[in-house]
Amino acid sequence: MFKVNENYLKLQGSYLFSNVGKKVHTYQAENPDKKVISLGIGDVTQPLVPSVIEAIHKATEEMAVKETFHGYSPDLGYEFLRSAIAKHDYGKRGVEIALDEIFISDGAKSDSGNIGEIFSVDNKIAVCDPVYPVYVDSNIMAGRTGEYDALTGKWSNVIYMPCTKENDFAPQLPKETPDIIYLCFPNNPTGSAVTRDELQKWVDYANQVKAVIIYDAAYEAYISQQECPHTIYECEGAKTCAIELRSFSKKAGFTGTRLGFTVIPKELVSDGVMLNQLWARRHGTKYNGAPYIIQRAGEAVYSEAGQKETKAQIAYYMNNARVIREGLKSYGYSVSGGVNAPYIWLATPNGMKSWDFFDELLTKANVVGTPGSGFGPSGEGYMRLTAFGTYENTVEALERIKNL
Amino acid sequence: MFKVNENYLKLQGSYLFSNVGKKVHTYQAENPDKKVISLGIGDVTQPLVPSVIEAIHKATEEMAVKETFHGYSPDLGYEFLRSAIAKHDYGKRGVEIALDEIFISDGAKSDSGNIGEIFSVDNKIAVCDPVYPVYVDSNIMAGRTGEYDALTGKWSNVIYMPCTKENDFAPQLPKETPDIIYLCFPNNPTGSAVTRDELQKWVDYANQVKAVIIYDAAYEAYISQQECPHTIYECEGAKTCAIELRSFSKKAGFTGTRLGFTVIPKELVSDGVMLNQLWARRHGTKYNGAPYIIQRAGEAVYSEAGQKETKAQIAYYMNNARVIREGLKSYGYSVSGGVNAPYIWLATPNGMKSWDFFDELLTKANVVGTPGSGFGPSGEGYMRLTAFGTYENTVEALERIKNL
Numbered sequence: 180m181f182k183v184n185e186n187y188l189k190l191q192g193s194y195l196f197s198n199v200g201k202k203v204h205t206y207q208a209e210n211p212d213k214k215v216i217s218l219g220i221g222d223v224t225q226p227l228v229p230s231v232i233e234a235i236h237k238a239t240e241e242m243a244v245k246e247t248f249h250g251y252s253p254d255l256g257y258e259f260l261r262s263a264i265a266k267h268d269y270g271k272r273g274v275e276i277a278l279d280e281i282f283i284s285d286g287a288k289s290d291s292g293n294i295g296e297i298f299s300v301d302n303k304i305a306v307c308d309p310v311y312p313v314y315v316d317s318n319i320m321a322g323r324t325g326e327y328d329a330l331t332g333k334w335s336n337v338i339y340m341p342c343t344k345e346n347d348f349a350p351q352l353p354k355e356t357p358d359i360i361y362l363c364f365p366n367n368p369t370g371s372a373v374t375r376d377e378l379q380k381w382v383d384y385a386n387q388v389k390a391v392i393i394y395d396a397a398y399e400a401y402i403s404q405q406e407c408p409h410t411i412y413e414c415e416g417a418k419t420c421a422i423e424l425r426s427f428s429k430k431a432g433f434t435g436t437r438l439g440f441t442v443i444p445k446e447l448v449s450d451g452v453m454l455n456q457l458w459a460r461r462h463g464t465k466y467n468g469a470p471y472i473i474q475r476a477g478e479a480v481y482s483e484a485g486q487k488e489t490k491a492q493i494a495y496y497m498n499n500a501r502v503i504r505e506g507l508k509s510y511g512y513s514v515s516g517g518v519n520a521p522y523i524w525l526a527t528p529n530g531m532k533s534w535d536f537f538d539e540l541l542t543k544a545n546v547v548g549t550p551g552s553g554f555g556p557s558g559e560g561y562m563r564l565t566a567f568g569t570y571e572n573t574v575e576a577l578e579r580i581k582n583l
Numbered sequence: 584m585f586k587v588n589e590n591y592l593k594l595q596g597s598y599l600f601s602n603v604g605k606k607v608h609t610y611q612a613e614n615p616d617k618k619v620i621s622l623g624i625g626d627v628t629q630p631l632v633p634s635v636i637e638a639i640h641k642a643t644e645e646m647a648v649k650e651t652f653h654g655y656s657p658d659l660g661y662e663f664l665r666s667a668i669a670k671h672d673y674g675k676r677g678v679e680i681a682l683d684e685i686f687i688s689d690g691a692k693s694d695s696g697n698i699g700e701i702f703s704v705d706n707k708i709a710v711c712d713p714v715y716p717v718y719v720d721s722n723i724m725a726g727r728t729g730e731y732d733a734l735t736g737k738w739s740n741v742i743y744m745p746c747t748k749e750n751d752f753a754p755q756l757p758k759e760t761p762d763i764i765y766l767c768f769p770n771n772p773t774g775s776a777v778t779r780d781e782l783q784k785w786v787d788y789a790n791q792v793k794a795v796i797i798y799d800a801a802y803e804a805y806i807s808q809q810e811c812p813h814t815i816y817e818c819e820g821a822k823t824c825a826i827e828l829r830s831f832s833k834k835a836g837f838t839g840t841r842l843g844f845t846v847i848p849k850e851l852v853s854d855g856v857m858l859n860q861l862w863a864r865r866h867g868t869k870y871n872g873a874p875y876i877i878q879r880a881g882e883a884v885y886s887e888a889g890q891k892e893t894k895a896q897i898a899y900y901m902n903n904a905r906v907i908r909e910g911l912k913s914y915g916y917s918v919s920g921g922v923n924a925p926y927i928w929l930a931t932p933n934g935m936k937s938w939d940f941f942d943e944l945l946t947k948a949n950v951v952g953t954p955g956s957g958f959g960p961s962g963e964g965y966m967r968l969t970a971f972g973t974y975e976n977t978v979e980a981l982e983r984i985k986n987l
Contacts, residue, residue, distance in 0.1 A: 180793040181762040182703035183853050187861050197658065197867055222654035232647040235876070236640060242840070243636040245973075249839040250626035254601065285689055285871070292869030296724070299586035316868045320700070358585040389584040435653040435875040436646070449587050457591050463601055464720045465696030467689070471839040472639070473874055569649075 186322040195312050195553035196220050202537075203547050216576045218503070218564040219547035221367070221521070223432040225495065225569075227476075228488035231431065234479035238472035252468030254459065256283025256440070260474045263481040264440060268425070274412040276442055280455060282462055283477075285469050286439040287397045287426035292317040294393060294422065294441065297457040298359060305338035305357035307350045309368055309551055309558030311395070314361040332556040341557045342369055348515055348524065349377065356388045362411075363395035365402060368554045368563040369524040370516015374406045378414050385420035391447070391454070392417075397426040397439075400493055402519045418444035422454065429521065431480045431489045438469055438477045496521050499573040500566035506577040521566040524551070536562055544579040590726040599716050599957035600624050606941075607951050620980045622907070622968040623951035625771065625925070627836040629899060629973075631880075632892035635835065638883035642876035656872030658863065660687025660844070664878045667885040668844060672829070678816040680846055684859060686866055687881075689873050690843040691801045691830035696721040698797060698826065698845065701861040702763060709742035709761035711754045713772055713958030713965070715799070718765040736960040745961045746773055752919055752928065753781065760792045766815075767799035769806060772958045772967040773928040774920015778810045782818050789824035795851070795858070796821075801830040801843075804897055806923045822848035826858065833925065835884045835893045842873055842881045900925050903977040904970035910981040925970040928955070940966055948983040 192198065199219050207215055227235075241247035255261065261281045269276040284290050291313050300322050306314050315337065318324050325336030333339060338357045340350035348371040350362070362381060364373040373381075385392045394411040402409055411417045423442040427433035443455040469477075479485045504517040513526040525548070527536040533550035540546045540562070551561025568576065596602065603623050611619055631639075645651035659665065665685045673680040688694050695717050704726050710718050719741065722728050729740030737743060742761045744754035752775040754766070766785060768777040789796045798815040806813055815821045827846040831837035847859040873881075883889045908921040917930040929952070931940040937954035944950045944966070955965025972980065 181706050181795045181853060183856050183858065183861060184701050184703050187701060187864060188856065190864060220655070224649065224652065224654070226649050226652040227643075227646045229647070232643060235643045235646075239631075239636055239639045239643065242631045242639075243633070245628065245630050248628065248630040248836075250628070251624070251838045285873075288871045289869060297588050297591060299588050302585050313868060320865070320868070391585045434655045434871075437871060437874045449585060452587050452592065454587065457587060460591060460594060461724070464717060464724070465693060467692045467838075467841060469689075470841045470874065470877055472876075 184320070186320050189319055189327060190316060191327060195549070198553070199547065199549055203541065206541055213545050215541070215545045215547060216568060216572045217547040218568055218573070218576055219549045221429070221565045221567060222434050223429065223567045225432055225492050227432055227436065228485060228492060230479045230482050230485035230488055231476045234475045235472050238475035242472060249471040252471060252474065254463045254468070255279060255281065256468060257471070257474045260478050263478050267481045269410060269412065272409055272413060274410055276412065277445070280442055280444050282441045282443070282458060283469055283474060284439050284441060284466070285437040286428060287395060287424045288313055290424050290439060290441045291393070291395060293461070294424070294458070295321050295323070297454060297461060302358035303336060303338060304359045304361065305340055305353050306361045306555075307363070307366070308339040308341050308556060309554030309561070310361065311363060311367045312554065314393075315555075339555070339557075342366070342371070343557055344513075344526070347371070349373070352380070352384050357390055360385060360390050360392045361395070362392055363397070365398040365407070365520035366516075366522070367398065367520075368522055368549065368551065368558065370518075370520035370522035371524075372402060372404065372407045372519035375408045375413060376406075378408055378411060382411065382414040382417045382420060386416050390420065392421040393424065394421050395424045397424065398429055398520050399425070400430040400489070401497060401521050403497070404519055407519055412442075412444070418446040420447065422447065427477055427480060431485075432492060433476075436473060436476060438473050495570065496566045499568060499570060502570075502573050502577060503564055503566060507580070510581050517566065523564045523566070525562045525564055527560050527562055530560055533559055533562060539583070540580070544576070544583055546576045546579055588724065590724050593723055593731060594720060595731060599953070602957070603951065603953055607945065610945055617949045619945070619949045619951060620972060620976045621951040622972055622977070622980055623953045625833070625969050625971060626838050627833065627900075627971045629836055629896050631836055631840065632889060632896060634883045634886050634889035634892055635880045638879045639876050642879035646876060653875040656875060656878065658867045658872070659683060659685065660872060661875070661878045664882050667882050671885045673814060673816065676813060676817060678814055680816065681849070684846055684848050686845045686847070686862060687873055687878060688843050688845060688870070689841040690832060691799060691828045692717055694828050694843060694845045695797070695799060697865070698828070698862070699725050699727070701858060701865060702795075706762035707740060707742060708763045708765065709744055709757050710765045710959075711767070711770070712743040712745050712960060713955055713962030714765065715767060715771050716958065718797075719959075743959070743961075746770070746775070747961055748917075748930070751775070753777070756784070756788050761794050764789060764794050764796045765799070766796055767801070769802040769811070769924035770920075770926070771802065771924075772926055772953065772955065772962065774922075774924035774926035775928075776806060776808065776811045776923035779812045779817060780810075782812055782815060786815065786818040786821045786824060790820050794824065796825040797828065798825050799828045801828065802833055802924050803829070804834040804893070805901060805925050807901070808923055811923055816846075816848070822850040824851065826851065831881055831884060834897075835889075836896060837880075840877060840880060842877050899974065900970045903972060903974055906974070906977050906981060907968055907970060911984070914985050921970065927968045927970070929966045929968055931964050931966055934964055937963055937966060943987070944984070948980070948987055950980045950983055
């Protein structure tokens with residue numbers, strides 16, 4: 180008789196963004212005349228840039244002709260894309276990453292969910308609180324988190340690193356020693372960033388206690404301040420302790436186009452076993468690569484025109500971030516983030532619960548945010564707003580919030 | 584101190600097709616003047632059909648304009664694609680599959696590798712021998728297979744169902760009761776098919792012992808004989824015991840375009856838990872959908888023109904299969920498959936080992952096959968040849984084999 184993975188049964192409710200989506204869907208169905216503006220899920224709204232569109236058309240034409248048709252992709256992804264990544268994302272920042280340390284994938288969500296698979300179940304994870312739900316949920320599914328305490332909203336075998344107003348939303352080195360540390364900078368959901376010096380402390384710590392850092396840099400393209408590193412490998416010693424996850428979703432508007440990559444340096448070794456080799460084996464066995472035409476689309480992001488166009492798009496979103504941040508501040512709200520990240524972290528007024536404020540925003544202002552409590556217990560009393568709307572919608576949403 | 588997943592260290596050598604690729608690469612590098620013809624890895628060679636190309640161009644133009652841009656896909660995939668699947672792959676065969684029983688993915692390799700995750704580690708799997716390596720390898724990674732015996736080439740906790748000349752390459756119901764049964768029809772690698780009556784026996788058996796069947800129907804589009812079912816749900820009772828995996832790779836030449844889907848009926852329940860819900864949760868948490876433009880490409884496969892064009896492509900490959908099968912037979916080889924599948928299963932001459940015959944074919948005929956032993960112990964002494972080459976190459980390869 181077959182038995183299911185009982186760890187799945189421990190999952191609390193359904194995935195945060197699905198819940199938000201359902202609530203919005205229900206409200207909209209009951210109020211078809213209302214124009215709901217979403218500053219909720221981190222989905223982009225601007226179209227793919229011209230260089231990317233051109234590259235997709237060109238690659239599609241290749242797929243239409245026998246002589247230039249492409250079947251299965253190489254296990255790690257096409258060299259043309261890995262070369263562009265190595266050069267632009269790393270080489271230009273003085274970081275040397277070999278082509279076989281880069282694994283092309285369909286996105287950072289898949290990679291951050293799947294990466295745990297190359298680690299023993301007997302590792303203790305540390306996560307920021309609040310945190311992107313996938314890190315914790317994928318570890319619940321793997322059976323690494325222990326039992327859930329409904330009272331505290333915490334898992335018995337997870338080390339939480341609170342990011343609160345008190346510590347300026349920056350995680351502190353944990354008291355208990357973890358085996359795997361999830362870090363995300365610029366941060367989702369708080370929008371906070373890390374300086375090179377602060378991140379160096381994490382790298383030194385991980386090397387000292389022989390922990391591995393899973394570094395989610397999905398939002399690095401939004402960094403505006405010089406002192407914030409774009410990759411963890413700007414820190415000395417990071418290659419012996421850190422895996423880096425990257426995404427084209429926010430860098431180039433690929434949320435519906437699906438492309439990302441993971442870097443695992445060959446120096447990252449445990450008992451003589453290279454994590455790079457384990458991940459290569461997973462890629463070879465359980466994945467068949469991103470589509471050829473999408474990999475060509477990714478390459479186009481690094482062309483001269485592609486860089487210029489995607490930078491303009493990011494500037495557009497970061498202008499929205501400024502509108503939200505400054506608007507909310509001027510209405511008396513307490514906000515952070517939005518400087519090196521497309522996320523604004525908003526303290527709810529009068530200590531309201533996150534979901535209550537979500538309901539108020541939805542029903543009274545027809546604006547969708549993401550409840551901070553969905554990201555972890557320390558997110559209670561906060562709301563995440565994103566800068567990914569259109570400028571016009573963002574301005575209108577702020578006007579509505581002003582009149583709340 | 585972090586610890587790796589030690590199950591990964593049990594994996595034998597690297598992935599079969601990577602090994603074949605490396606051998607061919609080395610030979611070609613040393614013999615740049617030789618024209619090597621691959622009848623090895625099951626990769627298609629014909630370009631995407633016009634309807635699909637047109638759909639990709641059109642969807643790409645949508646992605647270029649704000650008003651028609653698509654961000655994140657719905658968790659299960661776009662309804663337009665799931666509707667087309669429900670109608671054409673199931674409804675037309677008298678099988679009713681609901682839209683929320685269909686999960687769009689990037690391909691059957693990912694799904695067959697990941698599906699094990701929703702099951703307890705404490706399930707015993709049964710596989711055909713020989714078998715597509717992903718089924719066993721992904722279970723090794725999960726810790727379900729026990730220990731490897733180098734002498735027999737078998738895992739201690741796996742039930743093997745030999746498919747040999749003696750049983751006409753058809754697996755028999757196992758003596759020991761399994762929890763999870765992997766079946767693939769039309770079969771990779773032997774090219775054998777199953778009749779509706781034979782498959783019904785498996786469905787009845789699974790329901791009786793409460794096992795789940797993971798039914799890989801990636802090659803269903805190649806079925807030519809009326810008595811062979813295109814989906815396991817043509818069998819009575821299959822909805823309470825079977826998960827079906829499907830792929831566009833061979834149906835429409837999508838090996839480099841990446842699209843597939845998995846069907847999990849809501850009737851498939853264990854102790855009140857719907858497998859459908861577990862897989863939905865995995866999709867929501869660890870995956871972000873296939874690209875919009877690729878889902879539109881998949882939809883185009885079901886258009887009137889798309890069906891006509893892809894059927895012509897399959898006929899082209901099946902003509903190659905006929906050339907290989909009849910050619911080899913006329914040279915005195917013992918062959919099977921190639922009637923309902925693009926694979927021909929060839930007994931090596933004079934009881935040669937599979938890899939020895941691989942080397943002989945490569946170096947003397949410059950033809951690449953896939954060693955049968957790579958698919959399991961009962962594959963020793965066989966070679967898999969595929970019909971996915973061009974007609975000209977297939978004819979030339981056969982001519983060379985004739986002169987061996």
